[in-house]
Amino acid sequence: MIRRTTDLSAAARAGFHAIIDVRSPSEFALDHIPGAINLPVLDDTERAEIGTLYVQSSKFLARRIGAAKVARNIAAHLDGALKDRDGSFRPLVHCWRGGQRSGAMAAVMDQIGWPVTVLDGGYMTWRRRVQAALYGDGADRQVVLLDGGTGSGKTALLARLAERGVQVIDLEGLAAHRGSLFGALKDCPQPSQKLFESRLFVALEGLDPGRPLVVEAESSRIGARTVPPALWAAMGRAPVVELSAPVAARAAFSARVYADIAADPAALETALTRLPPHHSKETVAGWKTLAREGAFEALAAALIAEHYDPAYRRTSARRDRPVLGRVEMADLSDGALDRAADRLVATLSPQTGEGTSVSS
CATH class of the missing domain: 3.40.250.10 (Rhodanese-like domain)
Structure with a gap:
């Protein structure tokens, strides 16, 4: 039957x-x-x-x-x-x-x-x-945002938080995109918007809505995919944990994370061509020269200092979100990220008050 x-x-x-x-x-x-x-x-x-x-x-x-x-x-x-x-x-x-x-x-x-x-x-x-589930007002979801400038290890810390029992959603992983100008994954096209939403639904489905959910602070678009309204609304109300690290440490970390792009000169050239027009031709030409010379750490440092950090400061100035805690890292080695994750678990604990600042 x-x-x-x-x-x-x-x-x-x-x-x-x-x-x-x-x-x-x-x-x-x-x-x-x-x-x-x-x-x-x-x-x-x-x-x-x-x-x-x-x-x-x-x-x-x-x-x-x-x-x-x-x-x-x-x-x-x-x-x-x-x-x-x-x-x-x-x-x-x-x-x-x-x-x-x-x-x-x-x-x-x-x-x-x-x-x-x-x-x-x-x-x-x-x-x-x-x-x-994904097109409501998001009122049933308690979200905490992991925020910080480019190269501050947000995605790496999400994975470590998950290992420590914290509820997390890796939106970039679900969208198959690292969320930046250089975020496309080689040989891994983004899913359709509907498939991205199906993956997100299943990821959310297994979580306890009574416990905080940590996600990376994103724009409403991750590559070509859009964060659905319910989660985006919850993210808009969410407190943040701010990550910080020196530009040199973030540049070294970014050079490792984006090694696939660095190894593909054509993809790197194309990505640099897509930079916003407010950067002068001379500045962009200098960055392209660094790319052709294989000076990827220097290129990452220049992009962070002159492109990503100014944009991050402008966006942060427009936000009115409570700061749950701050985590300062001297470097972004595996050990430093592990220590930062341990500190974050304490910061996210109900016993930890707002405004916590920790270093690792």
């Missing part, structure tokens, strides 16, 4: 051995339930062909040809990705709206004897769940 559900809670999803998305690869790439596997019953070319035939020629012919293609594709999945599944396999199957494509896969699975469940409403049931 084919079961049906609309329950997409974390516990319900965990009850299935696999979430099988039978939509086409391009639909899956645009967005999908994180952790789902894509076993399309029609690929992109077949889907377009059948759709065109349905609209422009014969609905009957489209269904007949489509059924043959669907049958062949399901057979290929049974002989491929699903061949090692035994009789206890419990899949959740869905397509776009829970219609014919998921119905075809579920019918075959049911005949095999697998206890299959179809997601009523398909992918759109998932999308509505994500939107409901």
Whole structure:
């Protein structure tokens, strides 16, 4: 018997051995339930062909040809990705709206004897769940911002805080972008806005809303992706923990973090070309010379002092946020970052009052 559900809670999803998305690869790439596997019953070319035939020629012919293609594709999945599944396999199957494509896969699975469940409403049931969580006012979320100039180790400290049991969200990791002019990740394109939101929803889903959530102070856009309204509203109300370190230490750290960009002269040249026009041609030319000479630490120091820090000061001056604490670091070695993380845990503790200043 084919079961049906609309329950997409974390516990319900965990009850299935696999979430099988039978939509086409391009639909899956645009967005999908994180952790789902894509076993399309029609690929992109077949889907377009059948759709065109349905609209422009014969609905009957489209269904007949489509059924043959669907049958062949399901057979290929049974002989491929699903061949090692035994009789206890419990899949959740869905397509776009829970219609014919998921119905075809579920019918075959049911005949095999697998206890299959179809997601009523398909992918759109998932999308509505994500939107409901991320497009509200964010009033149920207690956020603390980790702030500081470029190269102050914010992302590295987020990872260390997570290791120490603090609730964190790495927005740059979810968006596959380091959030700056040089932030694009080589060979790792950003997810679509919808897929970014799905990843964020799952990350938030497992957290306790009664405990603080630490995120890096970002602009509303991370590369080409936008922080959804609910989290952005919570970030706008959030207190901050300010990080600081000398420019030389931050430059050395940035040169290590952005080593992939430094190793790609074309990408570095392109990034420098995208600098705002208020920098003089002579200044930008000097930075490009440093890049061509491989003087990446010197380039990072110049960019921090002349581009990033002035912008950071302007932005900070416009903010009216309570300061929960300050962490000063003499350098950004692993040891210094570990000590800073320990101090941050104390700063974030309910027993620690506002205005705490610590050094490491």
